[in-house]
Amino acid sequence: MADALHGAHTEPAGRVSPPVIEPGHSFESVTDSISAIVLTHQPTRGWWVGLGIGFLLFCGLILSLFKLVTVGTGIWGNNVPVAWAFDIINFVWWIGIGHAGTLISAILLLFRQQWRTSINRFAEAMTLFAVASAAIYPLFHTGRPWLAAFWLFPYPNTMGLWPQFRSPLIWDVFAVSTYATVSAMFWFVGLIPDLATLRDRATGRVSRFIYGALALGWRGSAMHWHRYETAYLLLAGLSTPLVLSVHTVVSFDFAVSQLPGWHATVFPPYFVAGAIYSGFAMVLTLAIPLRKFYKLEGFITMRHIHNMAKVMLVTGLIVCYGYMNEAFFAWYSGNQFEQYMMMNRMAGPYAVFYWTLIAINAVMVQAFWFRRIRDNVGLLFVLALLVNVGMWLERFVIIVTSLHRDFLPSSWDMYTPTRWDFTMFFGTIGLFICLLFLFIRFLPMISIFEMRTLVPEAEVREDELEGL
Amino acid sequence: MIYGLVAEFDEPTTLVGAARRAYAAGYRKMDAYSPIPIEGLHEELGFHSTRLPLIVLIGGLVGLCAGYGLEYWSSVIAYPMNIGGRPLHSWPSFIPVAFETTILGAALSAVLGMLALNGLPEPYHPIFNAPRFRMASRHAFFLCIESKDAQFDRDATEAFLKSLQPQEVTEVDW
Numbered sequence: 320m321a322d323a324l325h326g327a328h329t330e331p332a333g334r335v336s337p338p339v340i341e342p343g344h345s346f347e348s349v350t351d352s353i354s355a356i357v358l359t360h361q362p363t364r365g366w367w368v369g370l371g372i373g374f375l376l377f378c379g380l381i382l383s384l385f386k387l388v389t390v391g392t393g394i395w396g397n398n399v400p401v402a403w404a405f406d407i408i409n410f411v412w413w414i415g416i417g418h419a420g421t422l423i424s425a426i427l428l429l430f431r432q433q434w435r436t437s438i439n440r441f442a443e444a445m446t447l448f449a450v451a452s453a454a455i456y457p458l459f460h461t462g463r464p465w466l467a468a469f470w471l472f473p474y475p476n477t478m479g480l481w482p483q484f485r486s487p488l489i490w491d492v493f494a495v496s497t498y499a500t501v502s503a504m505f506w507f508v509g510l511i512p513d514l515a516t517l518r519d520r521a522t523g524r525v526s527r528f529i530y531g532a533l534a535l536g537w538r539g540s541a542m543h544w545h546r547y548e549t550a551y552l553l554l555a556g557l558s559t560p561l562v563l564s565v566h567t568v569v570s571f572d573f574a575v576s577q578l579p580g581w582h583a584t585v586f587p588p589y590f591v592a593g594a595i596y597s598g599f600a601m602v603l604t605l606a607i608p609l610r611k612f613y614k615l616e617g618f619i620t621m622r623h624i625h626n627m628a629k630v631m632l633v634t635g636l637i638v639c640y641g642y643m644n645e646a647f648f649a650w651y652s653g654n655q656f657e658q659y660m661m662m663n664r665m666a667g668p669y670a671v672f673y674w675t676l677i678a679i680n681a682v683m684v685q686a687f688w689f690r691r692i693r694d695n696v697g698l699l700f701v702l703a704l705l706v707n708v709g710m711w712l713e714r715f716v717i718i719v720t721s722l723h724r725d726f727l728p729s730s731w732d733m734y735t736p737t738r739w740d741f742t743m744f745f746g747t748i749g750l751f752i753c754l755l756f757l758f759i760r761f762l763p764m765i766s767i768f769e770m771r772t773l774v775p776e777a778e779v780r781e782d783e784l785e786g787l
Numbered sequence: 788m789i790y791g792l793v794a795e796f797d798e799p800t801t802l803v804g805a806a807r808r809a810y811a812a813g814y815r816k817m818d819a820y821s822p823i824p825i826e827g828l829h830e831e832l833g834f835h836s837t838r839l840p841l842i843v844l845i846g847g848l849v850g851l852c853a854g855y856g857l858e859y860w861s862s863v864i865a866y867p868m869n870i871g872g873r874p875l876h877s878w879p880s881f882i883p884v885a886f887e888t889t890i891l892g893a894a895l896s897a898v899l900g901m902l903a904l905n906g907l908p909e910p911y912h913p914i915f916n917a918p919r920f921r922m923a924s925r926h927a928f929f930l931c932i933e934s935k936d937a938q939f940d941r942d943a944t945e946a947f948l949k950s951l952q953p954q955e956v957t958e959v960d961w
Contacts, residue, residue: 347926350822481866493888497890507898519925550898557890768824
């Protein structure tokens with residue numbers, strides 16, 4: 320943060336990377352241009368259209384949740400043997416997307432990756448909104464969410480029942496709720512100095528009061544900053560193992576079972592890499608239009624775009640290794656159920672989904688090797704969208720193809736999602752869009768105080784202070 | 788009543804220099820305000836490093852004991868059940884939840900501890916009466932010598948602050 324390196328960074332090849340902030344920015348210009356998005360710019364027509372689309376989809380979510388609690392989970396397509404379908408597919412997909420936000424805000428902070436600064440705020444917001452969308456599924460897949468409290472959380476109830484702590488599903492409850500709490504705190508703590516900036520710059524009475532209340536009276540005192548930075552660094556250090564544990568525990572939901580296709584030791588690292596891969600795809604999907612429409616090219620530079628594409632390449636290759644590993648062990652196990660599961664994935668009724676995901680996640684991802692492609696922002700946007708689709712298909716394939724033909728051929732069946740499955744899924748996308756649009760309207764989407772630490776004047780010139 | 792005298796600077800370097808000189812001149816009850824975190828500035832002002840890491844460690848350990856204790860008590864004492872022939876105290880299965888509650892306890896104590904030690908939320912503070920203090924969250928750097936300092940003298944301290952070549956020196960009231 321404050322002691323971060325400055326200036327352009329030289330790559331091993333001798334090529335100079337684009338800077339993390341456009342030259343010529345000062346404390347004033349950084350503060351004014353980012354806070355102006357919230358304080359002075361009126362919402363554009365594009366903003367209203369985006370929010371409107373999100374809101375329409377969100378209405379679908381409300382409708383399908385109403386239908387769900389009045390009728391029951393029978394409105395969904397899942398039924399034995401595919402007892403788990405869209406609820407867990409979409410849960411894993413959303414949670415995975417959220418992981419990139421924590422990676423950017425925590426892991427890249429610990430590695431002193433200065434380029435994280437302009438993208439960490441909205442990536443963290445994306446994490447929160449993705450976790451909110453994900454959380455709807457475990458809550459509502461119970462069919463009776465008002466009873467979920469005693470199914471999911473340990474509390475003294477009159478029946479004397481306690482959750483089963485040997486079950487990965489309970490581990491998941493603790494992992495995801497801790498993750499949601501810590502991510503929300505991390506995000507809010509990061510916002511405090513910026514809320515103070517908005518409080519001091521807002522002109523309206525109401526906005527000054529609201530930002531002032533949220534800023535908690537922050538005044539930038541030296542001792543406050545010292546404790547603040549200590550707390551922030553500790554939170555980053557705590558979030559790093561946390562984020563790795565969350566998707567590990569999510570993968571345990573599958574890996575701890577005895578089912579061919581799920582019972583694999585590669586699942587934890589393979590799921591974590593897949594989560595980061597899909598999360599970075601979502602960050603790119605959001606960052607590319609945001610920097611264009613809000614003219615933030617000076618803050619979210621080509622350096623950020625390149626680095627995100629490179630992270631996607633690395634994590635995408637780990638995911639490919641996971642696919643190869645699954646196929647190899649299905650063959651090497653010598654177990655006919657494992658072998659049949661893999662053959663069914665590749666040539667069964669859902670084979671088209673399997674090969675689409677391989678085409679995206681194993682073949683298309685190789686495009687990120689080329690600098691030419693990493694330079695083409697429009698193309699990257701399309702590729703990132705496709706990665707989101709590919710990672711959704713991956714979860715669909717892992718879950719549905721493993722379940723639909725299990726040990727006994729007499730219980731085999733096909734799974735088809737219903738229109739309520741789709742209404743709810745697109746509804747969670749609507750919720751995500753709505754929250755995101757409200758966020759970019761009312762809160763600074765780039766961390767102002769951290770961007771201030773990147774301008775050249777932020778450096779304390781020790782040589783001038785010698786002898787004092 | 789006067790709270791203190793505040794000098795405004797335009798750069799972190801000049802603020803750090805001013806803090807160093809003020810400490811050398813014997814001033815102790817003072818504080819610096821900046822729009823960015825400045826490493827080591829609290830030491831220039833004579834503050835010690837925070838105890839926050841210790842609080843976080845304790846919070847994490849409390850979370851660990853609470854999580855594991857809950858699992859042990861509910862699975863062994865309150866609601867013993869035979870699950871696939873596993874022992875009631877199946878400690879390997881208890882690790883993930885205990886890990887998560889450790890992180891939760893530590894993270895909660897990091898955030899709440901930071902706020903509590905900083906005395907936040909604190910809606911009113913006299914420094915906000917400084918006329919240009921709104922700029923402290925944009926580009927201005929301030930050093931305030933408080934009137935409760937033993938060496939504080941309305942005129943001598945003002946002359947001292949002016950000798951640090953600030954942009955401006957102003958009086959702040961309670």
